[in-house]
Amino acid sequence: MPLSSRWLWIAALLVLGGFLYVLHPILSPFLIGILIAYIGDPLVDRLERLKLSRTWGVIVVFALFTLLMAVAMLVLIPMLGKQLARLYELLPQIIDWTQNQALPWVQVKLGLNEGFWRFDQLKAAISGHLGQTTDIAGLILSQVTASSLALMAWVANLLLIPVVSFYLMRDWDLLVAKLRGLVPREKESVVVKLVGECHEVLGAFLRGQLLVMFALGVMYAVGLMAIGLELGLLIGVLAGLASIVPYLGVVVGIGAALVAGLFQFGGEPFPLLAIAGVFVVGQMLEGMLLTPLLVGDRIGLHPVAVIFAIMAGGQLFGFTGILLALPVAAVIMVLVRHMHELYKNSDAYGGHNPTV
Template identity: 70%
Template structure:
């Protein structure tokens, strides 16, 4: 490739990134729809292999997802809503428990000064804030209806997701075939191999990690509710969602469950604390020995620090759209860096001896 062509490709890439940045506010529904289509395509392909047409397979998959969403709306979300309201009601009592039991015990153990926490100021600020937001539902509705155009746009984007996802999923294989037909003939095999590796990483992470998160949320929620924890469902769901980063779900869920148990049972009750430890211990064993090897495998290669950085960087640069794109883009960059590393190890630059070295150059 000549220098002029390289500059043309670079200019085209910069222009594409600039247009993508300008279109960020309207990309969210299309990205969510693309994610749904990508996650659903293997199931649709499996139904096609059972002699079902592509359109009817897509309709069947959409019906299944709609049923699951309906169950979620009718069962899980009201339960979570009640626990959130219960948590809101317990905040003043939690503040009193911290002031009169937890913090004095901590001060006595570590020899801290009486006014070390400045807790009265914190409690006054929180109480004032809670007093202003006594009607949470009314506040949310007021904010949502402050601009009718914004509300209509939000509803329109929400309704656009299933429509776009349906057409993307129906024509998924056709679009992939057309994109493959546009590849340079001399580079087709290499690009297909590269895309296949990216697909393997993305599929393993997105599908596998989502299933692991759902499984852990169910294990933690069911176990904590069996222990008798009042906010067990809410804490279990939060721990499952936080499991997108390895060990983060365990840390967040176990810490929140311990605090909730100490507050609910009025101290260091042995059996609830043992029950919480058993629940999270079983969850970690199942995740490490069964769920992650079975659903995710060892093909991801994304370090936990890279996962955290990708999510924070995506949110900082592109908001919610960046959060949606963060992990897929990070996985693709990881595959590209792996190939760049291989090219570097085979290059003449890597084979050159260092300055002042008497070693002969590498024949590679």
């Protein structure tokens, strides 16, 4: 590539980065709409192959997404709200149990000085806050409605998401074809190859890993609730969400579940063994069935890279950066892999027949 063309591409990338940085406060509904359209496009394509028009295929997929959201809002969210309220009420008791039973045992076992941990100030702050209000929903609502303009903007963004996703899903194939038509002809094969690899990585992660997260969240929540763990649903959902990073979900879930189990059941071994068994079974099913079936070995994103990408995106661009983190990380990974292949085949490395 000529030097002038390289500088032109670098300048275009810098302009795009500045554009995203300036406009990132309003990009969230568009990015969520793109994500929904990207996930739903294969379903629409499958319906098209069944002789259904593109518009009606989008309507069917949209109706399915709406049904799932309605079920979540009518069934799951109220149950989670109750468990969050219960956790909020139990916090002082959990701190008491931790301070008076768990930590003294740890101090004796490890030989630490008495009073090494002090929770008095934390307990007083939580208890005082509980005395001020016990209505979490009312507290959140009061914060949201403190500014009518912010509330209107939040509602507008929420209503914008289905509109953006509907039109993008309907015109997805057309937009992809137009973008491909803009690629320089002599570079089309290379660009199509790289985009295909990015699509394979993102598709495997976004579609496959999201299904794995959902399945694990359901298994953990059902298993913990069957044992009788009071906060089983909340911990199961949390563990499922944390499973976006491989092995993080089981670490977070089993840690929180064992703490909640110790607080609820005391030192009884059978409930604690049952809690551990839920996560062992979940990991076995994930490793032998869910991940090979839904994801395969196509992701290629290292867990540390996933964690770093999410944290860096959130630090730089907030919630918008979190939405952009994994796609950008996947693209960078594909480009780095391609540059590694070029280097291995270059004269600098000592190979032959360098490719472009």
